[in-house]
Amino acid sequence: MAKNNPITVQVLGICSCLAVTAQLKPxxxxxxxxxxxxxxxxxxxxxxxxxxxxxxxxxxxxxxxSTLVILVNQVLQAFVYDVSKQLSVYVGLIITNCxxxxxxxxxxxxxxxxxxxxxxxxxxxxxxxxxxxxGFFRELFGSGTLWGYPVMExxxxxxxxxxxxxxxxxxxxxxxxVGVIIWIQRxxxxxxxxN
Amino acid sequence: xxxxxxxxxxDKIKPTFSEGGKLSWLSQTFGGFETFAFxxxxxxxxxxxxxxxxxxxxxxxxxxxxLVPAMLFGMWNIGYQTSEALVAQGGxxxxxxxxxxFGFVRMLPMLVVSxxxxxxxxxxxxxxxxxxxxxxxxxxxxxxxxxxxxxTPLWQLALAVAFAVIFxxxxxxxxxxxxxxxxxxxxxxxxFSYPTHMSGDKVWIAADMWGSDxxxxxxxxxxxxxxxxxxxxxxxMIIGTIPGSTCETSVIAIALGAxxxxxxxxxxxxxxxxxxxxxxxMGLLFNAIGANEYMQLPFYYHFIMGGFAFGAVFMATxxxxxAQTNCGKWIYGILIGAFAVLLRVLNPAYPEGMMLSILLxxxxxxxxDHCIIQQNIKKRQRRALAEGKEVKA
Numbered sequence: 001m002a003k004n005n006p007i008t009v010q011v012l013g014i015c016s017c018l019a020v021t022a023q024l025k026p027x028x029x030x031x032x033x034x035x036x037x038x039x040x041x042x043x044x045x046x047x048x049x050x051x052x053x054x055x056x057x058x059x060x061x062x063x064x065x066s067t068l069v070i071l072v073n074q075v076l077q078a079f080v081y082d083v084s085k086q087l088s089v090y091v092g093l094i095i096t097n098c099x100x101x102x103x104x105x106x107x108x109x110x111x112x113x114x115x116x117x118x119x120x121x122x123x124x125x126x127x128x129x130x131x132x133x134x135g136f137f138r139e140l141f142g143s144g145t146l147w148g149y150p151v152m153e154x155x156x157x158x159x160x161x162x163x164x165x166x167x168x169x170x171x172x173x174x175x176x177x178v179g180v181i182i183w184i185q186r187x188x189x190x191x192x193x194x195n
Numbered sequence: 196x197x198x199x200x201x202x203x204x205x206d207k208i209k210p211t212f213s214e215g216g217k218l219s220w221l222s223q224t225f226g227g228f229e230t231f232a233f234x235x236x237x238x239x240x241x242x243x244x245x246x247x248x249x250x251x252x253x254x255x256x257x258x259x260x261x262l263v264p265a266m267l268f269g270m271w272n273i274g275y276q277t278s279e280a281l282v283a284q285g286g287x288x289x290x291x292x293x294x295x296x297f298g299f300v301r302m303l304p305m306l307v308v309s310x311x312x313x314x315x316x317x318x319x320x321x322x323x324x325x326x327x328x329x330x331x332x333x334x335x336x337x338x339x340x341x342x343x344x345x346x347t348p349l350w351q352l353a354l355a356v357a358f359a360v361i362f363x364x365x366x367x368x369x370x371x372x373x374x375x376x377x378x379x380x381x382x383x384x385x386x387f388s389y390p391t392h393m394s395g396d397k398v399w400i401a402a403d404m405w406g407s408d409x410x411x412x413x414x415x416x417x418x419x420x421x422x423x424x425x426x427x428x429x430x431x432m433i434i435g436t437i438p439g440s441t442c443e444t445s446v447i448a449i450a451l452g453a454x455x456x457x458x459x460x461x462x463x464x465x466x467x468x469x470x471x472x473x474x475x476x477m478g479l480l481f482n483a484i485g486a487n488e489y490m491q492l493p494f495y496y497h498f499i500m501g502g503f504a505f506g507a508v509f510m511a512t513x514x515x516x517x518a519q520t521n522c523g524k525w526i527y528g529i530l531i532g533a534f535a536v537l538l539r540v541l542n543p544a545y546p547e548g549m550m551l552s553i554l555l556x557x558x559x560x561x562x563x564d565h566c567i568i569q570q571n572i573k574k575r576q577r578r579a580l581a582e583g584k585e586v587k588a
Contacts, residue, residue, distance in 0.1 A: 163392075
């Protein structure tokens with residue numbers, strides 16, 4: 001999860017990670033959705049891997065992924081409608097998420113189903129962890145709430161002059177925060193340092 | 196006599212900090228303070244000042260001296276604006292010296308916060324990385340309080356300074372390696388993080404000492420953005436008795452600073468002139484279109500309103516972040532001026548375009564230099580070929 005994290009090491013899936021992490025709840029839901037999609041599509045592609053003709057494999061992969069994404073989207077709309085509205089197009093855009101396609105191409109096409117599922121779950125969680133970390137900090141400092149609960153207000157910080165930081169809500173700050181996470185990770189883990 | 200005492204003291208404690216001494220792990224911190232007090236006996240070898248024969252610290256201090264007139268006027272103006280606003284409410288006007296004192300009391304905490312936070316981070320980094328403490332922050336720390344509204348809360352300022360020093364400077368390798376101007380990054384951070392404290396008509400004037408209600412006063416550009424003609428006359432704007440960020444209002448004080456920078460050769464006259472040419476050209480273009488009040492504004496108004504002059508003199512000419520080639524300086528400067536006026540006139544969400552336009556061009560400065568240098572190499576290759584010499588690729 002840490003050694004080969006899709007966001008901080010492979011630097012994939014940055015767009016969605018900037019877009020959905022302004023608050024913790026959508027970030028969490030997105031993390032779960034992506035994990036489900038990667039794991040299941042890895043499973044299906046892995047099962048089909050010997051029957052897919054190599055020349056049309058991308059199309060086949062896309063069909064599988066899209067089907068799963070549509071399913072996830074329907075489930076979200078049914079059970080967490082408000083979050084699904086917040087995530088808007090980004091659920092649909094899981095289809096184009098580099099992590100999904102990347103794992104299918106690099107792993108599921110050449111590995112057994114069980115291994116593929118584990119790989120999918122691992123990558124999904126690695127993606128999810130970063131999303132949740134980002135969501136946590138951005139919601140806490142940007143809106144002063146956590147999962148909708150007004151933390152900063154309850155702590156009484158507004159009364160002593162504290163204010164929410166508008167920049168944290170914006171995408172550039174998310175990018176900087178990803179940078180900070182990468183920075184911390186590489187400081188700790190010497191193997192990842194490049195020259 | 197006193198200086199000798201300090202020198203002796205430093206020499207006496209020096210062994211403690213050098214290698215093998217008790218406090219050798221603090222040697223970088225010590226070095227920083229020592230060279231701050233005395234001209235060191237070596238010139239800077241690399242970094243932003245490899246092109247010059249003076250120590251970088253001397254160059255930086257010259258810039259600070261150039262900033263002093265603007266700083267002094269800014270302090271006085273803080274007091275003057277509050278006084279004016281109080282008079283408008285039926286209160287009593289401040290005396291001349293009281294204006295200065297009032298502004299000084301307002302500025303001092305901001306300066307202290309800016310230096311303590313900024314230098315604290317710089318010293319920590321120097322210590323961790325084991326290099327000497329670079330002096331770049333001397334100027335940035337001085338400029339940051341000068342370009343924010345006087346009512347900026349100190350904790351926000353501290354946060355902005357920390358952000359700017361870490362993310363605009365230290366992650367890229369410290370002084371001389373940054374591609375963005377740290378002072379402007381600090382301001383941009385404040386601008387986007389706490390927009391209510393950075394624009395509008397409630398932030399430019401300090402409340403009086405005993406904390407009455409906020410006083411209001413719009414900047415000329417604030418008025419223009421809402422479609423009004425500015426109340427202040429051009430003369431007021433040149434002298435600087437208008438509301439604005441603390442020390443950016445007076446064109447005269449800034450011109451004094453510009454003179455010092457140009458005579459000492461620290462700032463490039465090409466960049467400075469180019470910014471004004473770019474801004475003026477864009478202003479004239481808008482005059483030709485003339486669709487609204489802002490577009491009809493005489494072009495020279497852009498030079499004397501807001502942060503244009505301050506940015507052109509002190510920020511655009513920053514030797515680290517501006518273009519280095521002569522031709523590049525012209526392109527860089529002209530585009531800064533043009534974009535600044537463009538943003539001012541066409542984007543009502545950002546009343547001041549100078550900050551964003553300098554930051555934008557900071558990003559492009561290396562590219563401009565690269566193109567100019569490649570062009571030059573090609574030209575020389577062609578010339579060499581024409582002369583029949585062999586050319587190494």
